[in-house]
Amino acid sequence: MSVNGQSAPGPKEPTRAATPPAAKGTGTPAAGSGTDLAAGAAAGPAASQLPQVRRAVIVGGNRIPFARTGGAYTKSSNQDMLTAALDGLIARFGLQDERIGEVAAGAVLKHSRDFNLTREAVLGSALSAETPAYDLQQACATGLETVLGLANKIKLGQIDSAIAGGVDSASDAPIAVSEGLREVLLDLNRAKTLPQRLQVLSRLRPKDLTPDAPNTGEPRTGLSMGEHQALTTAQWKITREAQDELAFNSHRNLAAAYDAGFFDDLLTPYRGLTRDSNLRADTSLEKLATLKPVFGKSLGSAATMTAGNSTPLTDGASTVLLASEEWADAHDLPKLATVVDGEAAAVDFVHGKDGLLMAPAFAVPRLLARNGLSLEDIDFFEIHEAFAGTVLSTLAAWEDEEFGRTRLGLDGAFGSIDRTRLNVHGSSLAAGHPFAATGGRIVASLAKMLHAKDRVDGRPARGLISICAAGGQGVVAILEAH
């Protein structure tokens, strides 16, 4: 596993700088693959041949407070939490017995019995039982991907309303039997006679009885997400101080948002919890500085990632109500923001070409180029804080001339962002990160912020969401004030 995956030009290195996109569309196919920005931009003119699409608006959202694993929601299942988040949304917007076009949600840590998790949650909620639902899973990008997929259906006129969401419980995580025991049990079921059964049972070994618990390790590298990020953090020379400062701002901003009542119409308490239990309103840079590194210890003095600047395992659920403008109007519901566009990217972290969580560094430039935008055109940045190092590595990559030229195919650095626009009401370091629920948390909060900001220089306020995910993936999106 190499730490300098970014520096080695890959086989798909673009040969020229990206040309400005010719059309601003919402459905332009992202041609090419991997990190090829030029190919995506070149496909721009095809947009004019796309059918007319209508707007998909964000009406609002609801989530339950996020709880540190082993805390308030220890005994709550994914279905319990998703149902609670749905019911809060239904209560806020008066959706009782409403047949919603479609509900999509998912969980990263999922029991096999929960194959129809979202539909079961719908059936347990106050929605009409005639509301269809499906499960989706794209690791930590699950929540954002449900928003994008459902928004696209609304844009195409396939549905008029939708609820996107996500839920995760690391407390109530599935534990599977070992592969050995599983094979024996399945063969036992197929065996017809007593001698056959005994023969199958004789294959059982004591080690087969050890259960198979889930872990956050990447199957292809065996490294945990934190260890992966530690390599990336070190590669981009992100300091401990910078990470601690980002974590401190996250706690401070989230606490201020709670105090200002920002979450009064975004959150419904659950199981006695009224705020995210990971939030430390009284934390300080000094306190954060005392924590010992927990990831990248093999790096010695370069180890900078602590429990303070990494997100803890968290339980929680979130939902977002999406609609066509007509549906929202007919139901006298607010229209906070529109879902403009989204983009997914993936990196080859397995061979060390890029860091595990660096896909958004490629997805964002592609998305902005397709929409004829630059970083200066964004009023709010919501960059998911898987680790403080993830956010800072991504920003460092964008500010890096070499990265811009060789990996993004630009003339120079992609650019830097105005830090005062970054995660202004806190993010995952403070709120916690129940994997699939993070997308919904961010979309609903950003939509509310954009609605409040309304317009900037005569155009709708604009926000960018960036979420990294396991498997070297990333999903990003642009929202605009309605």
Place this chain on the structure above:
Amino acid sequence: MTDKYTQFVSRAPGRDIARKLGLPQPVVLRRHKPGQPLITEPVLVQGTGTGADELAATLLAWDLDVRRHAVPKEKLGAIILVLDELARPEDLARPVLTAATSLRDLAPNARVITVSRAASDSADPAAAAARQGVDGLVRSLAKELRAGATANGILLAGGAGTTSPSTLGALRFFLSGRSAFVDGQFLTVSSAEGQLPADAEKPLAGKVAVVTGAARGIGAAIARTLRRDGATVVVVDIPAAGDHLAAVANEVHGTALQLDITREDAGERIIEHAVERHGRLDIVIHNAGITRDKLLANMDQSRWDSVIAVNIAAQLRINEALLASEHFRNSPRIVSVASTSGIAGNRGQTNYAASKGGVMGMVRATAPLLGVHGGSINAVAPGFIETEMTAKIPFATREIARRLNSLQQGGKPGDVAEAIVFLASDAAGGVSGEVLRVCGQNLVGA
């Protein structure tokens, strides 16, 4: 849920044991259920004037079994004593003593209702004496009645007559199971305003109502009753109670608004939510309240301030916003929850009683301001109500508090809700600035 003792004494052998030992004998009260007739047994209308005749004719039109003279041994559902022409105290004797001969024929859960004129409206000492006499009469009679029967009075003031809309509205309320826990009380009808509903089952059809403190207890019961009577309901409570609030909202098919009512802009937020989501705002129920009990000698600033802030200051501020809003001009109705503590006082509740006394003062002074728009504002003062809060009172204290009223039992949150929802209806439009107690005629401070 009826308390266990009431269940025990409501049938043999518990009934016999209680009777022999001279223990309280509460009965299961008749409470309103949708589709239920107003009253099943015959109604005796006593009184000889034109007011009585007109009233009897109206009751006949309601398909009630009306009697102008008692039939011996016939069980009666109600006696309506029309005393609107009293001129001197001596005038009481004949109608009252005639009615007295029928008291033993009252069915369980029967009603005695007087209709008389308000003493405050008369400058003539003899007439005022006669009118005020009705007050003492009804309150004493209420204490004599048994088996869930109640006695209440309607006072006519201003331009109100025996068949004014709100006189009839109040009469329907007192006759029905909606007034189960209202006993020994008077309701003043001060104008000919108001309108009886087209559909008695859905008196609030088309109305949009907001109720604060709706996450649990009495507030949740108010939300359910508003919904049952046809209103679209917005339920409000502090964000920390949002999970219970969401459950209530989903139950009543309304919308949940998580809002701290002590916020400066709470009134504007309530109006905005109701108008944007539901197109209008007709009814606001100020139910949210807190207790921070302490003897005054041990009282601290925060206990005092928080109770005043939530229980009365917030209501005043919200009312200011409502009165200033062009969206609250079409027969607007406000009902506040006061408390018998605010009337009779309660040890350890100086702060609470001050706030609830404040509610009653506020209601009286706000009535003319809302009257300009054909609106009304009233308060309901609950006595001992069986809620999660009173369930925490130690057993012996609770048992005494619960039995110390004429009905010998605690009320239900729904009983308070019924009174509030009645006062929020157009049928009560001629009632304003009043306080109605829902206390089963609490013996303390009555």
